[in-house]
Amino acid sequence: MNDKAIQAQDLHKNFGDIRAVQGVSFDVCAGEIFSLLGPNGAGKSTIISMLSCLLEPVQGDARVMGHSIKSEQMAVKAAIGVVPQEIALYEDLSARENLNFWGKMYGLRGAALKQRVDEVIEVIGLTERQKGRVSKFSGGMKRRLNIGIALLHRPRVLILDEPTVGIDPQTRRNILDSIKELNQRGMAVLYTTHYMEEAQELSDHIAIMDHGKIIASGTHDELVELVGELDRIDLVINTESERVMAQWQAAKGVHQITAENGKITLLVDDSNVVLPRLFESASREGARITSVEIQEPNLEAVFLHLTGRALRD
Numbered sequence: 154m155n156d157k158a159i160q161a162q163d164l165h166k167n168f169g170d171i172r173a174v175q176g177v178s179f180d181v182c183a184g185e186i187f188s189l190l191g192p193n194g195a196g197k198s199t200i201i202s203m204l205s206c207l208l209e210p211v212q213g214d215a216r217v218m219g220h221s222i223k224s225e226q227m228a229v230k231a232a233i234g235v236v237p238q239e240i241a242l243y244e245d246l247s248a249r250e251n252l253n254f255w256g257k258m259y260g261l262r263g264a265a266l267k268q269r270v271d272e273v274i275e276v277i278g279l280t281e282r283q284k285g286r287v288s289k290f291s292g293g294m295k296r297r298l299n300i301g302i303a304l305l306h307r308p309r310v311l312i313l314d315e316p317t318v319g320i321d322p323q324t325r326r327n328i329l330d331s332i333k334e335l336n337q338r339g340m341a342v343l344y345t346t347h348y349m350e351e352a353q354e355l356s357d358h359i360a361i362m363d364h365g366k367i368i369a370s371g372t373h374d375e376l377v378e379l380v381g382e383l384d385r386i387d388l389v390i391n392t393e394s395e396r397v398m399a400q401w402q403a404a405k406g407v408h409q410i411t412a413e414n415g416k417i418t419l420l421v422d423d424s425n426v427v428l429p430r431l432f433e434s435a436s437r438e439g440a441r442i443t444s445v446e447i448q449e450p451n452l453e454a455v456f457l458h459l460t461g462r463a464l465r466d
Contacts, residue, residue, distance in 0.1 A: 156182055157181065158181045158183045158184075158217070158218060158309065159216070159341070159343060160216045161177060161179050161200070162178050162213050162214055162215060162216075164200065164203060164213040166208060166211060172365055174196045174199050174203070174210075174365045175365040177196070177367055179367060182341070182358075184341055185342070185357040186333075186344060187342070187344070187358050188344045188352040189345045189362055190345075190352040190359050190361050191347060191363055193347060195363050195364065197362060198238060198314055201235070201314045201343075201345060204222060204312060205233065206222055206230060209222075220232065231306070231308075232309050233312055234311045234312065235312045236313040236316050237314055240295050240299050241302075242302075243287065244286070244287050245287075245288060246286070247283065247285055248283045248284070252270045253266065253270060255305055256306075259305050270305075273304050277298060277301040278297060291321075292320050292321075296317070296320055297324070309341065311340050311343070312342075332344065342355075344356070347464065349451065352452060358372055359373060363460055369459055373452070377450050377452070380455055382422075383422065384420070384422070384423065385419070385421075385453075385454045386424055386427070386445065386446070386447055387418050388416070388419070388431070388442055388445055388446075389415060389442070389443050390417065390435060390440045390442050390443060391443050397417075397438050398417060400438060404430045404434060406421050406423060407420075408422070409457055418453075418457060420457060452464070
């Protein structure tokens with residue numbers, strides 16, 4: 154028996170001269186949450202579009218619940234529920250009317266449709282607002298309704314493309330909890346995000362993407378092991394960072410360094426040994442370190458280690 158919900162094999166997709174996806178392969182096991190983690194433009198959404206049969210790969214294939222995205226598209230579409238990055242709702246209809254409409258598109262009718270809409274409304278937590286017009290909903294409520302539409306036909310695989318972008322922290326928390334609950338009911342989940350914390354919290358396995366390729370994959374612990382025994386230091390200084398960073402890059406024990414939004418991040422052999430050298434170099438350049446934080450290696454450090462830049466660059 155095949156225990157793979159998704160099997161992607163050597164997927165390639167080009168847009169003119171842009172090689173959006175380059176030789177991507179991965180497996181999503183039945184009943185697990187698998188995350189594609191990477192910055193905007195890494196190729197995550199293009200992969201989702203290929204798995205959803207919206208785009209055809211120029212090379213390679215993928216099987217969803219055993220069905221080819223090239224030759225068995227109707228079977229693939231029946232097996233998946235897709236939550237796109239862009240919200241796709243009828244604003245002038247109520248939440249319940251939206252669900253009724255899309256349920257009919259999935260072939261549901263009569264009592265079966267009513268029962269399923271009732272179930273989905275409860276799952277997404279919109280029972281009290283089910284008759285409200287969607288145009289009056291918050292962004293988070295629209296996101297939850299978008300997820301509900303993907304659940305109507307009881308898909309075996311749920312695919313979510315950056316579902317928490319642009320929403321408030323409370324709604325984000327609700328969505329993440331809902332995804333975990335759906336997974337606990339046996340649904341395989343493919344999740345794309347550029348938020349390291351989400352991938353770390355949700356995922357059984359993670360594939361880190363950059364420039365259309367998977368550059369590393371494994372469990373969270375396996376990925377963090379790629380950094381080895383390196384410490385991560387986050388620093389803030391009171392002046393322009395270029396000259397100071399050049400000095401720090403040359404310091405003994407510093408492996409990598411990057412700056413983003415006023416914070417400088419370094420991967421070093423031993424923070425206890427390297428930190429005094431950093432203070433000394435900063436002082437020579439007339440700079441003062443105003444904040445220091447030493448952290449255990451995490452997925453941000455892994456991305457920095459593999460690419461030489463921060464995940465959100």
